[in-house]
Amino acid sequence: MEWCVSMPKVELHAHLNGSIRDSTLLELARVLGEKGVIVFSDVEHVILKNDRSLRDVFKLFDLIHVLTTDHTTVTRITKEVIEDFASENVVYLELRTTPKKNDSIGMTKRSYLEAVMEGLRAVSTVDVAFPAHNVDAGSPTKSLPVNDMCNGPTRKKIYVRLLLSIDRRESTAAAMETVKLALEMKDLGVVGIDLSGNPVVGEWNTFLPALQFARENGLYITLHCGEVPNPKEIQAMLDFSPRRIGHACYFEEDDWKKLKSNNIPVEICLTSNIVTASVSSLDAHHFANLYSGKHPLVLCTDDAGVFSTSLSSEYNLAASAFGLGKRELFLLAKNAIEFIFASDGVKQDLRRTFDLASNKMD
Ligand code: 5GP
Numbered sequence: 001m002e003w004c005v006s007m008p009k010v011e012l013h014a015h016l017n018g019s020i021r022d023s024t025l026l027e028l029a030r031v032l033g034e035k036g037v038i039v040f041s042d043v044e045h046v047i048l049k050n051d052r053s054l055r056d057v058f059k060l061f062d063l064i065h066v067l068t069t070d071h072t073t074v075t076r077i078t079k080e081v082i083e084d085f086a087s088e089n090v091v092y093l094e095l096r097t098t099p100k101k102n103d104s105i106g107m108t109k110r111s112y113l114e115a116v117m118e119g120l121r122a123v124s125t126v127d128v129a130f131p132a133h134n135v136d137a138g139s140p141t142k143s144l145p146v147n148d149m150c151n152g153p154t155r156k157k158i159y160v161r162l163l164l165s166i167d168r169r170e171s172t173a174a175a176m177e178t179v180k181l182a183l184e185m186k187d188l189g190v191v192g193i194d195l196s197g198n199p200v201v202g203e204w205n206t207f208l209p210a211l212q213f214a215r216e217n218g219l220y221i222t223l224h225c226g227e228v229p230n231p232k233e234i235q236a237m238l239d240f241s242p243r244r245i246g247h248a249c250y251f252e253e254d255d256w257k258k259l260k261s262n263n264i265p266v267e268i269c270l271t272s273n274i275v276t277a278s279v280s281s282l283d284a285h286h287f288a289n290l291y292s293g294k295h296p297l298v299l300c301t302d303d304a305g306v307f308s309t310s311l312s313s314e315y316n317l318a319a320s321a322f323g324l325g326k327r328e329l330f331l332l333a334k335n336a337i338e339f340i341f342a343s344d345g346v347k348q349d350l351r352r353t354f355d356l357a358s359n360k361m362d
Contacts, residue, residue: 003326004312004319008091008357010336010350011300011311013222013246013267015165015196016097016116017064018303019081022047025305028067038066050308054227054276058198060306070105071115078119084304086126086158088312091353092340096163096194099178109181113164117188120160127157129346132188159350161342163222165194166210168202175210183217191341192220192243199227204236211240220341222267226250227278238262244339246300248286249278260295265339269302270317271309282321291322291332298336330354330361 025047033040043063052060068077078095085093097116099109120130164182166175182190193214195207215221225237225245231252237245238258246267248259259266268287273279279286290297299314301307315329324332334354337347 001312001316003361004315004329005088007312007315007330007333007361008089008353009311009315009333010092010298010340011085011090012094012244012298012336012339013269013300013302014081014085014093014095015303016078016081016095017061017068018306019084019095019301020064020068020077020305021080021084022305022308024077024080025064025067028073032067050275052275052306054199054278057276057303057306064306065100069100069102069107069112071107071111071118074112074115075119075122078116079122082120082123082128082158082160083125085311086123086156088310089156090158090311092159092161092337092342092346092350094161094163094191094341096165096196098165098167098196099181109177110184113162113181113185113190116162120189125156127155129157129159130161130189132185159342159346160189161191161340162189163192163194163341164190165196166207168195168197168199168207170197170202170206172206172209175207176213179210179214179217179219182214182219186219190219192222194222194224194246196224196246199224199230204233208240220244222246226255231255238264243341244298246302247273247278249273251286260293263296265296265298266290267300268297269300270314270321271307272302275307282317285321287318288322296335296339297332298339299332326361330358334358 029038029040029043029047032038046060046063068074099112101107101109117132120128164178166178179193182193193211211221221242222244223237223242224247226234226248229250234251234255238255241262242264244265244267248266270285274282299318301309301311301314304310318324319329337350
């Protein structure tokens, strides 16, 4: 496990509100309990519970959103989530979050996103390379030190890019509002759009116009695809040819054929899939087939807080479940660079980081 922590890693599927520390959630719940907004003892066990069905997960998100959705808290959780990923040597993070509107506290989708960006600026334990934050973030670094595998005297650095999520509960107009916000923030570190939220809610055609508009205007798209059996939607999503998809748990033969012939990279979230019982066991997980067929894939956490995991644990799990050695793990992590939504300059810098690290890994 220590080795997996020390290896540089790329995280491409992490939901902000799913990646919050339990200690922070408990603290926020206590404060709201004292204010009489919630009953702390009712929610404590929900936060600390470890096995959750997909249905439980979405109930938990409703609770988490009650706890987190004010500007100050959004800023705080963003800061902590980035620090946590950086502390386990994630060198590039695509963090996704659903911009939220809450009239009662004067929150707009834009002000929510600004609070996220404030969180990025608030990180002090590592250098955050983000266009709205510092000038180096779009091109290879000259001034900032690269990560040091052994936590040496140099400061760590993490590239962060944002994906704005459309929640499947949203209308076409609300989805379009998110896309327009992403376009306004395109030069400031927002690189793409994600479609997520409860997979049994909403219709593909509701989101399609906004996703098409996003793509026509240069945003990258990743879709939660095949989290529940829904053959028609899976085919429609694959026909859309997104840049990446997440999960792919309920794919049938035709879906695999289409995915493979279009070479669409898959964000694999092992722990999430097992905890939610979307896949019955690691032995039955599609990782093995995709990996042996050299299909593009990347290991991700999904919701490190909700599923009590970390990216290092996901690599460790892949090593034990699928018999991957250190060299395979390292190449798997490095290869994820090819599927990021940031510029070629960032890719080059990341390749250099991995090459430097490879000299130190045995
Ligand atoms: P947020 O976007 O509020 O920062 O992060 C939490 C949200 O991400 C959830 O409300 C949900 O919409 C989405 N999300 C997190 N994990 C999953 C998942 O495993 N599947 C799907 N479909 N959506 C998820």
